[in-house]
Each structure stands twice: as C-alpha cells, then as structure tokens.
Amino acid sequence: MIDGPRATLRLLQVTGTLDPEYGGPPVVVNQLTSALGANGFDVDVVTLDEPSSPWLADVPGNPVALGFRMAGYRYNHGLVDWLRTHVDDYDAVIVHGIWQYQSVAVRSVCRRQGVPYFVFVHGALDPWFAERYPRKHAKKSLYWKLIERRVLRDARAVLYTCDEERRLAATAFTPYRATEAIVNLGIAEPPGDADRQVAAFYAAHPHLRGRRITLFLSRLHPKKGCDLLIRAFAESSRSEPHAHLVLAGPDSDGTMATLVELVDALGIAERVTWAGMITGDVKWGAYRAADVFALTSHSENFGIVLAEALACALPVLITDKVNIWREIVGAGAGFVAPDTEAGARELLDGWAALSDAQRNDVRERARSCFVDNFEARHAGLVCARTIAAAIGKADHA
Structure with missing residues (x-):
C-alpha cells in the first residue's frame, strides 16, 4: 500500500501474474502502473504470483504477491480476504484477465462493498479460440453462462484496446452484456542507449x-x-x-x-x-x-x-x-x-x-x-480520463 498524502484518485490493479513469459498482459499491467501514476493516480497492484517470484523485483511499484493454490485457474481464497480488507481504500479496481479466479474475486468483493471495477479481457474473447479449441470452448461456454458473463455485466466498464477487439468479443459467447469502453494501450520510450x-x-x-x-x-x-x-x-x-x-x-x-x-x-x-x-x-x-x-x-x-x-x-x-x-x-x-x-x-x-x-x-x-x-503518456491519459469519467470524477484526471 502507498503511504502519505492521498493523491487525486487511488486505483488497484489485480492480475493473475506479472511473469513476462506470459506475454503482453503483464507488460500492460506494468505500463499502466507507470502511465496512470503519471496522470494523477496512486496505483497499487495485487498479483497471484508467489512472493518469491524473481520477476517481481523488476516491476514498477511494490506489488502485493499472494500466491495461488491451483495452477491454471490460480485459485487463492486469500485474495478475497485481502480485497475485503483493503478495497475500500480505492476509488476503483481494474482486474486483468478472465477465466481465472481473480475476476470472480474482484466482482464478488467490489459488488458487496460498492467499489466500481473495470475489466481488461486481453483478447480472451477472440472467436479464434473457439475455432481452434472447440472442446475448451464448450467448457468455457458453460463457465460463461454460470459465472464469467456476470463479471463483464456488472463491471463499470469492460476496457477494450480497439474497436476491432470490442466487435469480436461481443460475438464469442452468449448472452453478452457489458458497458464497453475503448482505451489506448501504449509503452514508454525504449530505455537505454x-x-x-x-x-x-x-x-x-x-x-x-x-x-x-x-x-x-x-x-x-x-x-x-x-x-x-x-x-x-x-x-x-x-x-x-x-x-x-x-x-x-x-x-x-x-x-x-x-x-x-x-x-x-x-x-x-x-x-x-x-x-x-x-x-x-x-x-x-x-x-x-x-x-x-x-x-x-x-x-x-x-x-x-x-x-x-x-x-x-x-x-x-x-x-x-x-x-x-x-x-x-x-x-x-x-x-x-x-x-x-x-x-x-x-x-x-x-x-x-x-x-x-x-x-x-x-x-x-x-x-x-x-x-x-x-506512446505511453498519451495512452495513459486516455485510460485515466475514461476511468475517472466512468466513476463520476472526470474533473480529477
């Protein structure tokens, strides 16, 4: 947690992992931590990585690592306990990824405690997966109807990186109902010489x-x-x-x-x-x-x-x-x-x-x-304004 004077807005990001071997989503979390911080947010991160994970030493901020009990789904009921204790400290929550425990945990606690949350699906609703893995898609269809659709339905907004992602996502599973927003993603200038x-x-x-x-x-x-x-x-x-x-x-x-x-x-x-x-x-x-x-x-x-x-x-x-x-x-x-x-x-x-x-x-x-x-500064500003407007604090970003 960040100590000291309260900044304009406080934001919590929740993710399954920050391991760079998982590709783009961990990079997005890290870039948003820096970019949103530069646009008036205090940003904290909770991850289900093990506390001893070596990559945590090379990410911005001081992420809270809770670990997990079930590989793949990354279940850890301790996430719910942590959120119940701390989520009221934040103006909003962003959960990264679906089909894993973190999205269910965030919805459960945020709805109960009245904290708005946002969802980054990171391309997980692209119809290609249904074509490539029809058996997995059948299982996910059941999970969608029982659980995951509610995560998107109850979010203050589902954040898509471009209109094409938004358009494709709406065709992946039924029923689909979500408040949608388009936000830019970006990266900082390449470091070093x-x-x-x-x-x-x-x-x-x-x-x-x-x-x-x-x-x-x-x-x-x-x-x-x-x-x-x-x-x-x-x-x-x-x-x-x-x-x-x-x-x-x-x-x-x-x-x-x-x-x-x-x-x-x-x-x-x-x-x-x-x-x-x-x-x-x-x-x-x-x-x-x-x-x-x-x-x-x-x-x-x-x-x-x-x-x-x-x-x-x-x-x-x-x-x-x-x-x-x-x-x-x-x-x-x-x-x-x-x-x-x-x-x-x-x-x-x-x-x-x-x-x-x-x-x-x-x-x-x-x-x-x-x-x-x-470029990250511009993308961070768009994301900051989108979140601030969605929670009724547009004049704070």
Whole structure:
C-alpha cells in the first residue's frame, strides 16, 4: 500500500501474474502502473504470483504477491480476504484477465462493498479460440453462462484496446452484456542507449552480423502463425542470400519442437536462429538490428511487441487478425495481409520489393505511428480520463 498524502484518485490493479513469459498482459499491467501514476493516480497492484517470484523485483511499484493454490485457474481464497480488507481504500479496481479466479474475486468483493471495477479481457474473447479449441470452448461456454458473463455485466466498464477487439468479443459467447469502453494501450520510450543495445544483441548472436534480419518476438504458440512465417520465409529468402529469420520468445504448449521439425524439413536451419526469451538490452538490440518485424498471427488483441517495434522505427508485417492493423495501414508503418501462407508470402515479398529509400520512408512512418498512437503518456491519459469519467470524477484526471 502507498503511504502519505492521498493523491487525486487511488486505483488497484489485480492480475493473475506479472511473469513476462506470459506475454503482453503483464507488460500492460506494468505500463499502466507507470502511465496512470503519471496522470494523477496512486496505483497499487495485487498479483497471484508467489512472493518469491524473481520477476517481481523488476516491476514498477511494490506489488502485493499472494500466491495461488491451483495452477491454471490460480485459485487463492486469500485474495478475497485481502480485497475485503483493503478495497475500500480505492476509488476503483481494474482486474486483468478472465477465466481465472481473480475476476470472480474482484466482482464478488467490489459488488458487496460498492467499489466500481473495470475489466481488461486481453483478447480472451477472440472467436479464434473457439475455432481452434472447440472442446475448451464448450467448457468455457458453460463457465460463461454460470459465472464469467456476470463479471463483464456488472463491471463499470469492460476496457477494450480497439474497436476491432470490442466487435469480436461481443460475438464469442452468449448472452453478452457489458458497458464497453475503448482505451489506448501504449509503452514508454525504449530505455537505454541504442548503440549499446545493438552491440549486446550481436554479442549474444555474433553470426547475425551482416544479415538482413526478419524478427519475430513473441510466445511460440499456435495462434502466432509461426508456421506461416517459416514457410513463407523459406520461399521468399531464396533470392536473398543475406536474409535470416530470428524467432525469439518462450516456448508454449510444445510448439517449438514442431517448428524446429518444419525448419529442418524445409532445409533452412542455417538461416533460422532460435533466440529464446530475450530481455533488456538484447531485446531492444534485436529490434534495432532487424530489417523488419513479422507477426503473422491468427489472433492478436493488441501486440505490445508491435508497439515496441514501432518505437524503434522498425516496420511491421502483420495479418488482418491483428486487431490494430487499421492503425498500421493508416500510418503506412508496414504491410497487412490475410493469415494464410500466401498472405505471409505476400508480406515478405512486398517488403523485399522496396528500394532502400522506400524502406527508410516506412521506418520513419513506423516511428511516427508509435508517437501518434502507442506512446505511453498519451495512452495513459486516455485510460485515466475514461476511468475517472466512468466513476463520476472526470474533473480529477
């Protein structure tokens, strides 16, 4: 808890985890902690990570870590006890994620004690999951009807990152009823020294010096469409001897083994680097050393990695299943195509066809796209105003 004088508004964020290996949602929580703090909120975070989790030492603020008793669902009744004791100290609560215990706990306590709460679903209502995992969808449909729909129904607002996410979410389960709001997500300017970061990346991967790098940086998961990217790269790179594909990110659901087999079968193992989970200077150096960033996802709510790439003036190649594709196209910050092998090939071939001067122009547009749409201070202000207005304190933000 934060001691000292009461700030304009106090906000509590509740999340299942801050582990960076879980992708974008933990990054969003951390970015919101900083951005909302810069816009007049006192912000605290409660997480169901174990108190000894090493990543908690590298996040903003002083999160309260309660641990959990059930993997996956992350059940811990201690969260309800903590909320009952402390939630009245806050003007509002944001709960991150659904299908886990934290959303149920927040609804239960906040309704009882009259504290408004907001829900970030983080893309969990994208219809792609129903198509990919029909059995899981059947189970979730029952859980939705019994429990989760009430979490969204009773929230002061469900926060979506763009209109495309909002539109898709409303089609995922029935009945659906929610007060909806669109808030920008963003990241802070990349930290550190650019030259030092590039040097750190090449120190970790010296064989990549002089290569024209196509970078993928995200979880290795079926929804990310890495197989499409690999197959397209195998074809498009035949005429480019210096082309190299870097796949960086943690394995998920054993996906990496399947992808390694595909790379070997296509005969491009020498042109593909598996960088694993990268952070800090090596991560930022990867963005700065790359020629282009590729994310051929079948489903993507926002993509923090896209904001990071754009912040480093790195053009992006994405599918039309990435919900912010309209912003990318509108800014001329990259290319968009369907989430198919032909679409992925179209993206890579389109980039390869550009002259150096044209590529530099897209790089400038990529940087402008970040500043105009995804920079944390602006995004934090939009989010702050949305929350303040929804709880009747618009003049406080």
